[in-house]
Amino acid sequence: MYKLLSHTDLDGVGCGVLAKLAFGDRIKIRYNSIASLNREVEWFLENEERNTHLFITDLSVNEENEKRLEEFYQTGGKVQLLDHHKTALHFNEYEWGHVVVEDNEGSLASGTSLFYEYLIENELIQTSNAVDEFVELVRQYDTWEWEKNNNQEAHRLNALFFLISIDEFEEKMVNRLQNSDHFFFDEFEQKILDMEEDKVERYIRRKRRELVQTSIDDYLAGIVYAESYHSELGNELGKEYPHLDYIAMLNMGGKRISLRTIHDHVDVSEVAGHYGGGGHAKAAGCSLTNEAYNQFVTDTFHLDPVREDARRNRYNLKESSSGSLYETQNDDMFLVSLQNEDEWIIENSKGLSIHTFKSFKEAEIFLKRNYAAWLVRDDIFVKYLIRYIKKLKHGE
Template identity: 25%
Template sequence: MKLDQKELGAIKKALEGATTVLLIPHKNPDGDTIGSAFGLYNTLLEMGKKPTVACIDEPPPVFKFIPGIETIQVGIDHIDYDVIIIVDAGATHLTGVNEQYPQLFDKSREVINIDHHPTNDYYGKYNVVVPTAAATTMIIYQMLVDMDFPLSRQTATALLTGIYTDTGSFIHSNTNSEALRIAARLLARGANLRGISKDIFNTTKISTMRLWGRVLKNTYQTPDGVTMSVVKQKDFEECKATYDEMSGVVDYVNSVPNASYSVILTEKGGAVKGSLRTLNDHIDVSAIASHYGGGGHTKAAGFTVKGRLEQELRWKVVD
């Protein structure tokens, strides 16, 4: 990964001259934004700085193994810091504080924007945006190496978490040789891969197991090769599961070979949510979702319509 060394020189100077640094992950934080913030947090701590990570939302408890996460502040009470770094946020509104602190984005302050979303509009005074990177933590790894900053075992664990989660544990199509190369280097630095895989991927609750069991049991294939499943409101009640426990099961349903696409219909509070996925190169599920007022990406999309699910019974005469 080649970074703009002039921009990096300016960032290095700003960070070396700073004492207090605020790190801002995006709202509804995921493994990449949390890994990015705490990768930098641990490095800055080691350099004798005073870093603070503050996010508008609380991080999910699965990230409790990330070194330093117990210090995270929920909500941002001031922005009086020497340098502010925003990580993995493709647009200013994704910080959740763009209305509270519009001055973060007028380039008057030392604000560094580090991101891999192709739609990023370079809202920082300094910007390191690499759309080909599978994760923002890969960019941060390269920055630390180029700036000759410390990269401890704690930092390595945080950075590997971002690559691990944004590539879906190295199975999504963004898993390129560079992602594997940087992951290997982080492992060599002592990153805790076992902790990552155990805490993030091997932590299915019994209620989730029961709910997924119903989804899988209800799965069928339509005559036009669509894999479908349904979950009713009472399934959540009977399994003592919440709606967020559906996360991930659609990828299971979508793994049936040669399906055109897959859809799960979920009943939730007077509405039906549709989650669509496809592995078919010729199908754009966002176009299908937009028929129902939804949207998303070409390979993963969704919609919500008012109503409830009802099973249709058909009768026929057989001999």
């Protein structure tokens, strides 16, 4: 007999789909949160028959269970841990541990891709185009390569995963991969996925108006309360506000924080690790500990949301030769204009130079990070120019 303990996300359940394809009714599967995994491992070691082969995928155990699993293995027990998080790399010290963050060709690994390789190497699964395609979709979504490659199929697979129950998803995928030459979405799935995309867009538009920004340790973080669509929301807010180092989405009911970044210089797994969590460089999470609550909730609750840049302007445009006008919560105005071919200047409403920059982007990031400024509407821009011209006429 076999037993699989895996994560509750798409990558973790992807491992369950492969396990069903490989072992059928001979395997028992339990999907776990990070916190519940260790309880499941303890139960297994105390209650399961020793001839049951244990797989742990997309998750790693605590120090106590690490020692117990080593003892279990050394006394003849069968266990294989497969993970792709860098916080688990020390498990490679054990014969039963296999942790790969990035392969020799530079591709990021996922729990599903590692488990698939293991099953193939041990001749436990039959490969097919459909299974290959499914594993790659899961891998690209979990490692965020889908965003770089604009792989919407991977994105939609994750959306489908959250639209139906885990049992239904698992059953659908197993049946499809057993009976199809290629992976696909059926007509009904296409329709509900189209409807879901519209729903996500509306949700993101609403949450954009609730985001606040603040400095936490060495980073400037964007914080928003959100219980749904963390991947889509974090990605869109990161692109909408690139001056922010990362986006923190607070699920108050679940007492969890999800972290996302679009920047290569930021590793949110390190941020999450400070609060006892973990994950990937661009996507991670942690529990809402007392320290995290004080920093992300108590210290920011009084802050006003970040204002969005005006979207329908004809005159006050970014990188405009006539200048781009920004405003702050304190009603201060800043004009970003081109000084010469390779120098942009920021002036305040009194005409005083603040800083010079090599590009418009650098100037805008400075304003948004230090003043939480936003691009104003055309009507405000025109009024500002009229006042500015009047001052020039009067010699002010």
